[in-house]
Amino acid sequence: MQPACVPLRLFQGATFRDVLRLSQPTRVYRDIQSIQAVAPVRLVVPDHGVPSEWPVWVVGVQQWPEINRQPVTGRPWQALRVDENTLEINTLSAVGQRPAGGQLIYLAPVDLISCTARMQIRDRPGGQLLLELGSGPGQGLVIEQAGTIRREISAVQTGALPAAAAVYDLEVTFADGSVLRWVEGPVTVSPQVTL
Structure with missing residues (x-):
């Protein structure tokens, strides 16, 4: 597997937080039973299997083309899991719309x-180690749900990094002992500005 190249920008003395979504290349397709004309929009998709805050695409909805986005070419919507049959897309309002049909598509999350x-x-x-994060308590990486890793680098840690270019990698060790480098990339550390 080729790791994803994701640049990382840090500011000395500032806390960094983000979320990584680890997905499989396998697409999951679910029929949309109904789209509620509310704000934010809610999609009723029986047994959708989508984790919370997961990227999804919607295709084939009639009478509301703005919600349709093709996988690969279109940017996904961020879906919030309401329950096992309902998803919410906070950035869309369906008030006044009469959408019908359609299909939900997403990439299956990696089982973590x-x-x-x-x-x-x-x-x-391969050079000098500047900082290491782990997934133990208080070590900066939190493995939450299917396919989700939260990263946090404290203000003290970013403050100790030199204001220079660097590189990073993130590896996941699975229960069977296999280790996969999932993400890597350049790191830019901007100097702390004092007023």
């Missing part, structure tokens, strides 16, 4: 049960 993760920042590939 019993996994651990490690992220390292180095001054260059």
Whole structure:
């Protein structure tokens, strides 16, 4: 597997937080039973299987083309899981619309049960270790639900990094012992500005 190249921008002395979504290449297709004409819009999709805050695409909806986005070419919507049959897209209002039909498409999340993760920042590939995060309590990486890893680098940690270019990688160790480098990329550390 080729790791995703995701640049990382840090500011010295500022806390960094983000969320990584790890998905499989397998697409999941679910028919939309109904779209509620409310704000934010709610989609009724029986047994959708979507984790909370997961990227999804919607295709084939009639009488409301603005909601349709094609996988790969269209940016996904961020779906909030309301329950096992309902999703909400907070950035859309369906008030006054009469949408019908359609299909929900998403990439299946990676099963992270019993996994651990490690992220390292180095001054260059294979070079000096500048910072390491782990998935243990208080170590900066939190494995939450299917396919979700939250990253946090404290203000103290970013403050200790040199204001220079660096590189990082994030590896996931699975229950069977296999280790996959999931994400890597360049790191830009901007200097702390004092007023």
